[in-house]
Amino acid sequence: MRIQQFRLYTTDIQRGLLMENLKNRYVQIDPVWDRLRSEATEAIIADPAIGGFIHTSILQHSSFERALAHRIASKLASDEISQQTLRDICNEAISDDPEVANAARADVMAVVDRDPACNRYMHPLLYFKGFLAVQSYRVSNWLWVNGKKDMAYFFQMRTSEVFGIDIHPAAKIGKGLMIDHAHSIVIGETSVVGDNVSMLHSVTLGGTGKEDENRHPNIGDGVLIGAGAKVLGNIKIGSCCRIAAGSVVLQEIPPKKTVAGVPARIVGEAGCSTPSIKMDQILSSD
Numbered sequence: 001m002r003i004q005q006f007r008l009y010t011t012d013i014q015r016g017l018l019m020e021n022l023k024n025r026y027v028q029i030d031p032v033w034d035r036l037r038s039e040a041t042e043a044i045i046a047d048p049a050i051g052g053f054i055h056t057s058i059l060q061h062s063s064f065e066r067a068l069a070h071r072i073a074s075k076l077a078s079d080e081i082s083q084q085t086l087r088d089i090c091n092e093a094i095s096d097d098p099e100v101a102n103a104a105r106a107d108v109m110a111v112v113d114r115d116p117a118c119n120r121y122m123h124p125l126l127y128f129k130g131f132l133a134v135q136s137y138r139v140s141n142w143l144w145v146n147g148k149k150d151m152a153y154f155f156q157m158r159t160s161e162v163f164g165i166d167i168h169p170a171a172k173i174g175k176g177l178m179i180d181h182a183h184s185i186v187i188g189e190t191s192v193v194g195d196n197v198s199m200l201h202s203v204t205l206g207g208t209g210k211e212d213e214n215r216h217p218n219i220g221d222g223v224l225i226g227a228g229a230k231v232l233g234n235i236k237i238g239s240c241c242r243i244a245a246g247s248v249v250l251q252e253i254p255p256k257k258t259v260a261g262v263p264a265r266i267v268g269e270a271g272c273s274t275p276s277i278k279m280d281q282i283l284s285s286d
Contacts (some may be wrong), residue, residue, distance in 0.1 A: 009056070011261070015110055025182065030063070032105045032121060036067070036121050036125065038268045039225055040054050040122055041059070043122070057070065057074075065101045067125065068094065068125070069094055071126075071135075073090055075132055076155065076159065089151065093138075093139045093142040094139075100142060102175070104135050106175035109176070111124045111128060114277060114279050115180055116182075118235060129182050130179030133165040135181065136159040137167040137173065138173075139155060140153075140159070140167075140185075141171070141172075143155065143169065153169065155169065164182075165183075165184075166186045167185070167186075168187065168191070172191070174195035179199055181201040181227070183201040185202070185205060187198070189215075190214045190218045191216040191217055193205070193219045194220045197223050198223070198225070199225040199229075200225070200227035201227050202227055203226075203228070203229050203231075207232065208232050215233065217231040217232070217249075220240070221239045222240040223243070224242045224243065224276045226243055226246070226247065226281050227246070229244070229248075232248065233250060235252045237253050238254045238256065238257065240270050240275055241258070242259075242271065244258065244259065244283060246262070248261075250264070253266065257269060257270060268283070
């Protein structure tokens with residue numbers, strides 16, 4: 001009887017260890033990271049001259065999180081604060097808040113899905129300054145939320161200097177953001193940007209005065225903002241809207257509308273259920 005009980009007990013232990021092992025293996029599954037490493041290996045074989053850069057940026061790291069911290073730090077480092085110090089800060093932010101890296105994964109997927117010039121998962125991490133600027137912002141936002149505002153301002157300053165993109169650390173930005181041809185982007189302190197938003201170069205989410213409270217736009221999920229568009233003031237842009245290139249939006253826009261002009265007005269429906277993903281910027285002649 002005791003032998004049978006012992007066997008049942010050991011079987012339970014083995015089953016528990018097996019389940020724990022399977023759980024750990026499941027947690028380690030990371031399709032984005034696996035794809036990045038595979039592409040990196042292929043790229044080095046195809047062009048050994050760039051192998052050192054790709055190996056240092058991707059293959060020498062144990063995880064997507066570590067590679068991300070390295071890339072942010074390597075771009076923002078200066079004589080004022082070393083790469084090692086910035087990498088330690090990035091690693092701390094990513095370890096403390098897993099959503100920093102999870103949002104970065106969603107951003108990688110967004111760029112690959114929406115930008116026809118991007119055909120590899122590793123391209124945003126290595127070459128696309130819009131992606132890198134957003135990830136730098138995500139670390140600065142963690143610093144801001146955790147009371148390290150001076151360091152958050154340093155990240156903002158270096159992001160602006162290096163990438164030409166100015167995102168205040170206090171802004172709230174969702175996952176799956178793509179900034180195409182990123183240049184001269186301004187996102188103000190009290191701005192809110194939802195999930196799966198796409199914007200092109202020279203977009204401003206700005207204020208209209210010197211108010212201390214909410215003074216910047218609230219952009220809903222799935223919005224497409226065309227090149228050179230300005231959205232100004234504490235206004236709500238409804239989910240799945242299209243804002244035409246060069247528009248100046250000064251009033252709230254209901255969901256699923258297309259706006260154009262200076263000042264912008266509603267010129268029709270959004271044209272599809274997911275304008276930020278379809279990326280259709282042609283206005284209907286109807």
